[in-house]
Amino acid sequence: MTEGHDVQALSDVDIHVYEAVAAQTVESGSALIEGLVRASGLTEEEVRESLTTLIEYGYVVPHGEGYGLGPHTFEVEY
Structure with a gap:
């Protein structure tokens, strides 16, 4: 994990994927890759790349x- 959480360092895609993770976590306790692809409208590769960044931070x-x-x-509204 990198030092300090700087939400401004995240791309729009990262924030979109984070929001999808947050929504699915509230609903079911965990977010699966298939659901994140459906919820975000992104490709699986894009979601996985974003998850790598989000995990790093x-x-x-x-x-x-x-x-x-x-x-x-920070808070997310969804």
């Missing part, structure tokens, strides 16, 4: 077979 964490939210300092 600590915003998203692996959770079982899916993904969950890591510690964060």
